[in-house]
Each structure stands twice: as structure tokens, then as C-alpha cells.
Amino acid sequence: MNLLIDVCIVMDVCAARSPHAEFSAMALQHCSNQGGTLWLYVGSLQTLKYTLYRELKRSVEPGVNPPGNRQLMQRAKDLLKAFAADKQWLAALAEEGPVFDSPDPEEEQLMRALGRFSPGDIQLLTRDELLCERYPDLTITPEQYLQQPPIPRPVDFIDLKAQQNLVRPGLELGIHRVLHHGRYIMGPEVGELEEKLAAFVGSKHCLSCSSGTDALLMALMALDIGPGDEVITVPYTWISTAEVIALLHAKPVFVDVRPDTFNMDPDRIEAAVTPRTRAIMPVGIYGQCADMTRINAIARKHNIPVIEDAAQSFGADHHGKKSCSLSTIGCTSFFPSKPLGCYGDGGAVFTDDDALADRMAQIRVHGQKVKHQHPLVGINGRLDTLQAAVLLEKLKLFPGECDLRWDVGQRYDRLLSGIAGITTPVIEPGNTTVYAQYTLLTADRGQAEDNLKTQGIPCVAYYAVPLHLQGAFRDLGHQPGDFPVAERVASYCLSLPMSPYLTDEDQEPVAQALRGG
Ligand SMILES: *Cc1c(COP(=O)(O)O)cnc(C)c1O
Numbered sequence: 001m002n003l004l005i006d007v008c009i010v011m012d013v014c015a016a017r018s019p020h021a022e023f024s025a026m027a028l029q030h031c032s033n034q035g036g037t038l039w040l041y042v043g044s045l046q047t048l049k050y051t052l053y054r055e056l057k058r059s060v061e062p063g064v065n066p067p068g069n070r071q072l073m074q075r076a077k078d079l080l081k082a083f084a085a086d087k088q089w090l091a092a093l094a095e096e097g098p099v100f101d102s103p104d105p106e107e108e109q110l111m112r113a114l115g116r117f118s119p120g121d122i123q124l125l126t127r128d129e130l131l132c133e134r135y136p137d138l139t140i141t142p143e144q145y146l147q148q149p150p151i152p153r154p155v156d157f158i159d160l161k162a163q164q165n166l167v168r169p170g171l172e173l174g175i176h177r178v179l180h181h182g183r184y185i186m187g188p189e190v191g192e193l194e195e196k197l198a199a200f201v202g203s204k205h206c207l208s209c210s211s212g213t214d215a216l217l218m219a220l221m222a223l224d225i226g227p228g229d230e231v232i233t234v235p236y237t238w239i240s241t242a243e244v245i246a247l248l249h250a251k252p253v254f255v256d257v258r259p260d261t262f263n264m265d266p267d268r269i270e271a272a273v274t275p276r277t278r279a280i281m282p283v284g285i286y287g288q289c290a291d292m293t294r295i296n297a298i299a300r301k302h303n304i305p306v307i308e309d310a311a312q313s314f315g316a317d318h319h320g321k322k323s324c325s326l327s328t329i330g331c332t333s334f335f336p337s338k339p340l341g342c343y344g345d346g347g348a349v350f351t352d353d354d355a356l357a358d359r360m361a362q363i364r365v366h367g368q369k370v371k372h373q374h375p376l377v378g379i380n381g382r383l384d385t386l387q388a389a390v391l392l393e394k395l396k397l398f399p400g401e402c403d404l405r406w407d408v409g410q411r412y413d414r415l416l417s418g419i420a421g422i423t424t425p426v427i428e429p430g431n432t433t434v435y436a437q438y439t440l441l442t443a444d445r446g447q448a449e450d451n452l453k454t455q456g457i458p459c460v461a462y463y464a465v466p467l468h469l470q471g472a473f474r475d476l477g478h479q480p481g482d483f484p485v486a487e488r489v490a491s492y493c494l495s496l497p498m499s500p501y502l503t504d505e506d507q508e509p510v511a512q513a514l515r516g517g
Contacts, residue, residue, distance in 0.1 A: 174389035187385030212333020284313025
């Protein structure tokens, strides 16, 4: 729930204007306590400053040495600074400018700003009786607000709002910069982002691209994988991992996963290697890298490149190195709900190999190296400049968010330990995880889902059907029972709400529900 704070409420809090000013402060506190967001409208700045100045001036006691106008203005600014410190600034948009046909342009401006939110998602907190009369659905007084029954705060499966509140000013600036320079394709933000991502990962080259799926596709294409080739991967992952192999008319060769980490079981790889094997593609499922050390050693022995599908593990460490820097090519996704997400589709590839980086750069723009020359078949695989701008801002928070994700996971582990029928995630020594999902094994998934859903807690069975049993791969001729570990995990897995900003108060009810209510 959002509240936009009208000027009169700010006066209540900063200058105790109305006889009921204390209710205004209480209403704001009530909103914060419930996890709501408090907004100040940028377009009101000048009104705020002068109204407060006038209030302060009005309340000056006559006597010796009354404060001067400059002092009063400074005091008004100081009070507003303190008041605004924990509020969000709602930017004024151009659409809110041409309001001169309205009998009250300021009011019209404010109402247009409210119109940006989904219906019912925001109210104007005000004491203005005329406004309340004219816009009963959009306004609420502090007294009315305090009388509302508390709205239970819903836990999102993946909460993106808390993070947005932390970076909103930078996000808006970044997006507007792109609107102004107009270089929507391969604008300067794209190169800047790639440099920062490469530095973060510790990889020589980073190429951003249009999605995690296209990152995998570009990696396979750069390795010239095609008809007749085999790529060893896992049946327990998101469809993209094997889909891109099939798209290139190569054959996904599945090996089962480990029962503890749900990642590729290195012990099963060599049995799957044939003279046609052209790559090994492990996945860092739920945010933890596969055993890349052993997988790389096997790959080296057979002289096969390794493509890491790090769509979920971006930000995680494996023996002190970052996911995406661990193999021939690392691929990740910036889909909004991934550990580092943009506000649309996006992805990136990483490599230390100059020639592969060059090829992938070419594949990303239709196989083109020099304008009008297309020596390779490529794709349209670029990341939008707007998404790069979003990612640049979010990347500033990301290292801290990885730590927070770890803490949230540890807290789940603690809260859930000892609940009958629940197995919490296993993180291997030498690994950290970013918990793209916090995924349990449950003895009775239906019951666990029911328990959570009756408490309004979202949960998802990622991934309920392993890839070898998907219709898309029926040509591979697999049967139930071919990959028993993956099938067992698929039957019992359950992912809980996850975000770096979950608190004890968010997580405790989840544990409570899983305990049976
Ligand atoms: C999300 C995901 C992808 C695909 O990423 P998109 O950006 O959605 O195309 C690939 N592999 C895994 C393991 C994923 O989780």
C-alpha cells in the first residue's frame, strides 16, 4: 500500500499545524509499520518549503531577538530534510505539466501523479475536505487511515519492490538519460555495463545479450555446435538449457543430478561422453554452482569445452571464484526474478577466450563484423540500452544483496530445521549460493503447498516435470525412471518466497505454516 503525503500533513508533522497533528504522524508511522511506502510529490517541493516557512513565521513568539527570515527559511529546509529522509520522492512527469485548463492546476497535477499507480494501490493522505469530497476513492484522512483494520502484508514470491525503493532515484535518472540521448541500441550504457560485469565476475570479456536463453544459444553457436553433435547437460533445470541445444539440431544428452545439491552429478559424466560430445553444460541450480572443479577436470581430460548455465547462480562463488568465470563460457540471465534482474529480458556471456568473445560479438549482431558483411549466421541478440541503464543501477546493490540472500537462506535453514518431512538445501563446502530459489524437499508436497497457501504464502514447485519427460524432447525417447534422482526431486521440491530483503517477520510465518499452521 502506498500513501502520497499531502502538504497539509507535512505541515502537521513539521509545524504541528492542526489541532489533530499527532494523528498525522501516527498515520505515517502506521503505514511504515505495515510495510507501506510513503511518497512525497516532487512537484510540491516549492509549496512545501514556503508553506512551512510561513507556518514557522506565524508561530514566532514576539519578544527579544526573533529569528530572521533567513533563519526561518533555513529551519524550514532542515525540517523538510529530516522529514523526507525516509520517504520516497514521486517524480513529476511531463504529463503532469500542462494542467492550466484545470480550475486548480496543482490539484490536477497531484491527481495525475496518483493516476500512475494501479487503482486501489495508492491514496492521498490529506486533511483537505474539498479534495476528500471530490476524490473519495483517492483520498483518506489520518483519522480514517488509523481506523482501517490492519491489512495483512502479503509476502511476494519474489519481491522486487523493496529493491526498487532503494534505487529509484538512480533508476529514473538512468532511464531518462537514455530517453534524452536516444541511443536505444548499443548505447553507451551497454559498454559501461559490460565492463562492470566483467570486473565483477573476474572474466576478461563480457557481452550482454537479449536473454539468458540467447546467451546459451550464442555460446553454443560460437563453439560451432550443430547437427550430429551432442551436448551433455542435466534433465533438472529450466527448459532453456536443453532447448537451445535442440534448436541447433544437436542432441541434449542428459546425465542425472546429485540428490543433495540437485546439480550435475560429475560421477555420471564420463559414461555419457562419446566421440560426438562437443560440450558439457552444467547448471547452477537455485543459485549454487555445480561442482565445476570436477566437471572442468573431466572436460579437460576429454578436451571438451564447458558452458556454465549460470542463469540462477550469478553472484555465487565456487572456491573463491565467481560463477560465470569458471569455465570456457559462462552464461547468465537478467530476467526480472533472477538474482540480478532487469525490467525485461536480458542476459550476458562471459569468457577469457579472445576468439570466442569475438565470435559471440559477431553472432550477437547477425554474424556481422563489418557493416553489410555477414560471414556467419547470427541472431539479433543485443541487450537494450534501457535495460543496461536499469542493470547499472541495480548492480550497485548487487554485492550487498548477495550477502543478504545468504543471510535470508541461513535464517530459513534455522527456522525450518527439525520440521518433520522437510529437507533444507545443501550447500557444498567451497560454494556460496545466491538462493535464486530457496527450495526444499518435502515428504508431502501437496500438504506443504496447502499449508502455505491457506496462510496466503506463495510457493512454486520448481521444477515439477524434468526435461526428459517434456513433450518437446519426446524424440529423445526417454521414459519415466531414466533419471530417477531428477524425477524424485521434481516430485518433492518446493520453492519458498525469496528476496534479499525478507525479514524475520516475513520468514517466521512461512516456517509456522510449514509446521502445520
Ligand atoms: C532463467 C533461466 C534460463 C533462461 O533465461 P532467460 O533470460 O529467461 O532466457 C536459462 N537457464 C536457467 C537455468 C534459467 O533459470
